Amino acid sequence: MVSGQTIGVAGAGSIGCFVGGMLTAGGRRVALLARPRVIAEIEASGLRPTSFEGFDQTITRDRFALSENPGVFENAGVVLVTVKSADTAAMADVIARHAPSDVVVVSLQNGVGNAAVLRDRLPGRRVLGGMVPFNVIALGNGRFHRATSGDIVIEQDEARTAETLSVPGLKVRPTGNIEGVQWGKLLLNLNNALNALADLPLRRQLAQREWRRLFADQVAEGLAAIKAEGIKPVSPTPIPFGWLPSLLRLPDPIFEAVLGRTMKIDPEARSSMWEDLQHRRRTEVDYLQGVITGIADRRGLDAPLSRRIVELIRRAERDANGSPGLTPEQIRAGI
Numbered sequence: 001m002v003s004g005q006t007i008g009v010a011g012a013g014s015i016g017c018f019v020g021g022m023l024t025a026g027g028r029r030v031a032l033l034a035r036p037r038v039i040a041e042i043e044a045s046g047l048r049p050t051s052f053e054g055f056d057q058t059i060t061r062d063r064f065a066l067s068e069n070p071g072v073f074e075n076a077g078v079v080l081v082t083v084k085s086a087d088t089a090a091m092a093d094v095i096a097r098h099a100p101s102d103v104v105v106v107s108l109q110n111g112v113g114n115a116a117v118l119r120d121r122l123p124g125r126r127v128l129g130g131m132v133p134f135n136v137i138a139l140g141n142g143r144f145h146r147a148t149s150g151d152i153v154i155e156q157d158e159a160r161t162a163e164t165l166s167v168p169g170l171k172v173r174p175t176g177n178i179e180g181v182q183w184g185k186l187l188l189n190l191n192n193a194l195n196a197l198a199d200l201p202l203r204r205q206l207a208q209r210e211w212r213r214l215f216a217d218q219v220a221e222g223l224a225a226i227k228a229e230g231i232k233p234v235s236p237t238p239i240p241f242g243w244l245p246s247l248l249r250l251p252d253p254i255f256e257a258v259l260g261r262t263m264k265i266d267p268e269a270r271s272s273m274w275e276d277l278q279h280r281r282r283t284e285v286d287y288l289q290g291v292i293t294g295i296a297d298r299r300g301l302d303a304p305l306s307r308r309i310v311e312l313i314r315r316a317e318r319d320a321n322g323s324p325g326l327t328p329e330q331i332r333a334g335i
């Protein structure tokens with residue numbers, strides 16, 4: 001990408017509006033493709049990325065392009081894909097029709113299959129996998145709040161796309177092993193569903209040992225499945241995966257001390273899957289726990305916890321009442 005070219009954001013919701021806002025604040029030219037409800041909110045209030053570190057800027061409407069018309073991608077040098085995984089294929093087709101043929105497409109999504117879907121539907125275009133380690137919550141009135149720490153990681157390329165996308169307050173690091181990084185993130189994202197079922201902020205959920213034991217059992221089950229596939233996950237935190245289950249099972253005060261040293265979590269942070277249940281949207285459970293049950297099916301492994309959680313999330317999606325607010329005991333009871 002040539003610096004000065006437009007950075008398109010394909011599906012501006014929590015991640016897209018935060019990243020797009022930070023890039024605009026950092027002097028990049030940004031074009032957001034968004035739904036009418038998101039456009040109306042930003043038209044009324046401006047775009048306000050904020051962060052647990054104290055960053056807080058309201059970006060006026062004249063500083064970026066914002067539209068429901070994918071024509072906003074016509075001069076894009078990079079397009080960041082920030083839709084939920086089920087919408088990746090449809091968004092790839094939009095990019096194919098509206099972005100230049102030499103555009104670089106970067107997936108900033110959870111899950112391990114989105115870059116492959118984009119590559120399949122965008123032959124000839126450069127597609128880079130990515131991983132966003134931090135949480136963003138949509139707080140209303142154009143405010144998109146980064147509630148946990150960590151740097152974005154994307155696949156390294158000769159054009160040094162990662163470096164071009166880095167601005168103050170939003171660091172993007174290149175990696176030669178994006179698959180390992182994405183599988184590592186998938187293991188942490190197994191907590192998204194637990195958090196969604198718990199109806200608790202992440203910090204309060206992780207402060208309770210019974211929730212952490214459940215998360216530890218999920219990670220152990222996920223690790224066993226992905227090791228059977230010969231995959232070596234890279235931990236997104238300074239804690240190696242081999243230690244994570246034991247660490248999660250520690251008594252509350254010891255765990256708190258370790259967590260406090262490894263990452264920052266705002267009191268209001270919650271998983272994106274909790275947000276999906278609250279807004280009666282389809283969740284990404286098929287791309288997270290569903291990947292583990294898929295491996296288990298192929299390899300004849302047990303994955304009882306992942307199967308139970310898929311079932312509970314599907315039930316919550318069908319009920320459309322938001323989070324069911326379950327306890328760890330209620331989740332284990334059906335296994």
Ligand SMILES: NC(=O)C1=CN([C@@H]2O[C@H](COP(=O)(O)OP(=O)(O)OC[C@H]3O[C@@H](n4cnc5c(N)ncnc54)[C@H](OP(=O)(O)O)[C@@H]3O)[C@@H](O)[C@H]2O)C=CC1
Pocket residue numbers: 010011012013014015016033034035038068082083084085087090091094108109110111132133134135136137271272281284
């Ligand atoms: N939120 C978070 O904290 C984190 C999220 N992630 C990952 O990032 C990805 C994005 O998540 P998140 O930002 O939370 O998701 P959101 O649902 O908040 O944002 C996606 C947005 O894209 C919109 N969209 C979908 N298709 C189109 C289209 N064709 N044209 C215009 N807009 C479209 C959606 O609208 P609609 O709903 O109407 O379809 C929605 O507003 C996911 O893979 C998620 O797992 C990763 C790390 C943290």
Ligand SMILES: CC(C)(CO)C(=O)C(=O)O
Pocket residue numbers: 110132133134135136148188189192270271272273
């Ligand atoms: C950052 C994290 C792990 C927060 O739960 C996330 O990826 C999400 O909410 O989707």
